[in-house]
Amino acid sequence: MRKKRILIVDDEKDFLNVLDARLSNAGYLVFKATGSERIFERIEEAAPELILLDIMMQGRDGMQVKTDLNRNKSTAGIPVIFLTAKTNISDKIKGLQLGADDYITKPFNNEELLARIESALSRRDFYRGISMTDGLTGLYNVSFYKREIPLFFNIAKRYKKVFSLAMIDIDRFKHINDTYGHAAGDFILKKFSVIAKETFRTADTVIRYGGDEFAVIMPETDYEQASAAIERLKSKINGKVFRFLDIQVELTFSVSAGIATYDDSFTSESRMFELADSRLYEDKGRNRAEARP
Incomplete structure (x- = not known):
């Protein structure tokens, strides 16, 4: 069975490595980007089906990155889950208004994170199935x-x-x-x-x-x-x-x-x-x- 591809974007290397290990053990194919510098290059390399995106990063923060993703046809449809230590309601609202699929605050429960990831991927697969499947044969179109x-x-x-x-x-x-x-x-x-x-x-x-x-x-x-x-x-x-x-x-x-x-x-x-x-x-x-x- 093909592993689903997830890209983690965070400027804390220790956090990246821990999350990489957790998701890999859960059966995902994980790619990492340390900060937002090479985000589009990493997306081209990894072709992710989901992006876990930290908000509080040096340079472009997660909100700015999501705005850039929305402007690009090839990346606008990739599901994004924000990961952040920010608990302010206004930040959550802003993230969701940008089209994020979910918003999880750190520290988080591992089982909850996996459940939210699977939920986002399932929604993606459902809507992609409707728009990218041939109605007669069931094949992709x-x-x-x-x-x-x-x-x-x-x-x-x-x-x-x-x-x-x-x-x-x-x-x-x-x-x-x-x-x-x-x-x-x-x-x-x-x-x-x-x-x-x-x-x-x-x-x-x-x-x-x-x-x-x-x-x-x-x-x-x-x-x-x-x-x-x-x-x-x-x-x-x-x-x-x-x-x-x-x-x-x-x-x-x-x-x-x-x-x-x-x-x-x-x-x-x-x-x-x-x-x-x-x-x-x-x-x-x-x-x-x-x-x-």
Whole structure:
């Protein structure tokens, strides 16, 4: 199970280390920032799902940092819990008015902190699920892709990590819709989604990019490994018969795919997408040629 990422921002190193140990023991992946100096750089590196933010710091205090986070589209939606020794009601009100998810005063009870963290993450997951999930297949949608792919790309570029992006398309999908109706097309899309989720690892992210096109983000995966995963997917679909009970018909379908694996030659995530997409259509062309009598 993937660990949820938390960034702690505080200028007291001893406090950072203690809280790091507590959250790590609770199963979170913890990143630390000593003060607010490199906050946006650390966010780019860590891609946190929650920020624990101290208010009383030298330089920019927590309130100023939260204001800056709100102004940036890529960080405005990250849940923030303020941690502070300040107990003044007016400070709490100000923090909540800035959009903080919670406000906890030091010293705090460890179990209470963990409960508040889990509550904030659950709210985030719920609303993200509504806005970033495809209603038909239950997969993440293109909005999720557009938010996540720059993070993967930036981490790969900064830390020389490898990851692969696959673009997948259902062959002759229009023919299925035209011949058997849109209900049959929906059946195929849902069937593909179930098989894809079963085939790829839990660390991989399967996304309905649009229509009958899907994307898969595969972290720590080179081209050979990604190709093997795509072949496993094809072996479970291509040439197999799927019975659509609504109209008592047996359907077959196949998929085409293209892969791009990160290396230093890529200047942006859009270049990776373009390469994977062009390789997808090369594969689709081969499949059409093989299908001709």
